[in-house]
Amino acid sequence: MPIPSVPRRALLAVALCLGATAAWAETDVQATAPASNWKISAGPGVYVAPNFPGSRKSLVYPIPYQDIDYGGRFFSRGFDFLGVYAVNNDIWQVGADFQLDPTWRRSKDDHRLTGLGDVNMTVRARAFAQAQVSFVTFSADVAQDIGGQGQGLIANGDVLFSLPAGKWLFTLGPGVTWTNGKYMQTFFGVTADQSARSGLPTHAVQAGLREWHANGIVTYEISRNWSALASVTFARLQGDAASSPITERRQQWTTMGALTYRFR
Template sequence: MAGTGLAFVSPGAMADDTLGLSQSLYALSGPEGGAAAAGASTPWRFSMGMGVVNMPKFPGASGTKWEAVPLVSASYDRFFVGANADAASLLSLGAYLYRDNNWRVGAAITYDFIEPRRESEDPRLNGLGDVKRTAHAEVFVVYTYQFVTARASVLTDIAGNDRGTVATFDVMGKYEPTAGLTLTAGPGLTWASSKYNETYFGVNSEQSARSGLPPFSAGSGLNEFRLSVGATYRFATHWNVGASITAAWLHGDATDSPVTEKTNQMTYGLFASYLF
């Protein structure tokens, strides 16, 4: 997409929590694609594709699930809709407020593509209720210098679904060993508000009575560290394929929560897209 310098646009913080999925998307940041790659002099950029992701059933889960995700995006000059890696979301509507050779600053409204947590997905969730999809307001800043890119974002639930506020920060290094092949890797962290942590890791008195889990109150703070690795390969003018792995480690109250079964979380993704 224009201005993003990305080979893939797909799933997030992905505002879908599915934070690992959003970081998998960001790990696939690669060479600029679409019309720019084809040499067309137009402000329009489009991307269409599909991905498949293996991810935890819920934050703190020991089991995993497979999800198919669409990679559909369009942009005109500084405006974008659909999947966007700078916004780390599959469903976004936004604009770049400032762009130059190093900086990209933008704002977006995003919506969860994947339902974050369903009580029916795992016996451990019985009595805890579902975590609903929601809309988020987001501001993101991306800075690139030579082969290193840093990205920071803040997302806030604006639909009143108790999802709170999440801030993320990631640094990604890029290496191109051969023409068309781009490798990326780097660390990241997530800070979450008490509302977010209460929704995912807290157990109130009613939930405790229904589930049998002990009551637990979760406060704000750093709740995840991660390492993301990605690879994209442009095998034709308009075609890219890619893979990503994100290893995440829960931190703080998330590790002590009775909801949490496993503190290390893995997300794997395979993607293909057509850029035009």
Template sequence: MSSYNKNQSQGNRAIGIRVLLVAFGALSCGSASANHEPESGNSLTLGVVTAVAPKYSGAKKMAFTALPVFDYQMENGLFASTLRGIGYQGDMGNFDYSAALNYRSERKSKDLRDSQDKKGTLKGMGNVKASMVAELGVGYRLTDYLSVNAQTNLPLTEDKNGNAMQIGMDASLLQTNRHHIGWNIATHFADSKYMQTYYGVTSRQSEKTGLKDYKPRAGIYAVSTELSWRYGEADGWSLTTKAGVAQLLRDASKGPLIRRKTEPGAGLMVAYTF
């Protein structure tokens, strides 16, 4: 497989924990160990991944998440993963493409905090329900060290939560038998439903919470960047770390739910590839 396989889910924690976890999933696809090649074309990666990032997009409070890693990649392109979902990936020359069924996490109203940083006062916002999503991605490898890509995140259930998309660039800064250092930068877009769901306040929510009505516009809502380092042993063991930051922009940064516009995040994955 080629180097492109991001498939980054963009749910409630669009630029936080979820993106970090799915980005780790991209690294686990047959490349979790930089210099380990399975005997057959199929590979199975098992491990654990941890991440820390804002509780939800715009939150000041950080949250810690730990998840098991199960990633089965078949030689024919099919895959099943706790991080990437269930789907298919392939390539044609320098072009890459992927499609997956995945999960967008919920946002609980009890986790929202008001302007005084008090918890539990905004329950009138209601919960944003979790949904199944279709993740579609395409990429183009410009050189052995640089690629561009685009991914969409489309809800198959709870379609009122809206659609999201990102366009990004990946650069390989260092590649050896055991070490890989990569850098990514991305611009995030969303439609009006997505913006209203995660950054807006409806009239009914305003009545229940006392917050002002807020109707954010569709379009660019954030930019993000991250740096990753992966160390792989010949026997299949690997260690991957990631650190990044996202900046909310335009209407997404001005909503009454936003407590922080700059969102840091970091994560660690330990895995073994058979």
């Protein structure tokens, strides 16, 4: 179930939107029920993402989505399966978590990949910080591959603009992604040996800006317990990622939809 790294910004933005939606619902409940340390939402979703970074083909597959918070300190959200906040207030959220990064690439996905070797999914350790000023959220995170799969370091910076309208919440914003040389070599570099096996020209890469991207997210509070969300991320590869002979298309689209139920 490959999910390229491009969608990471969409998941971050969706998490922000779900947090806002949960906050609206919690306000309604507080008047009639005792406060609880737990906030739990979960439900089915669907993901459409590039087959591998730089691919022109896409895959469609179902995913589960969860948004769990305990006491405003511990959380599990989407692919961020275990996290903790060092700071969590109305303005700042600073913390760290472990991520499942199911980005992978299989030689069988495309005949041009023959001889390049497979890339397996991994687990990342991530540090993040975000600040909300009025309707604008500034966020940054750094995530390191700790699963030993050669997926290196990824750093993201995003600005998100939110507009609530009744039960709707609209969020838009641009961002950039930087990766280190190890990540670039794994997904976009072609060594002399790989060139001889695949027929692709050699391609030297180095750390740098991998892409700029734009996120669009919509959430809707259906009822006190039910919420729906949809997200679209458009990314355009840059630099060594864009010029790689592995890359078929510089433009990368990722979409997601989910229906969640708030249990408590």
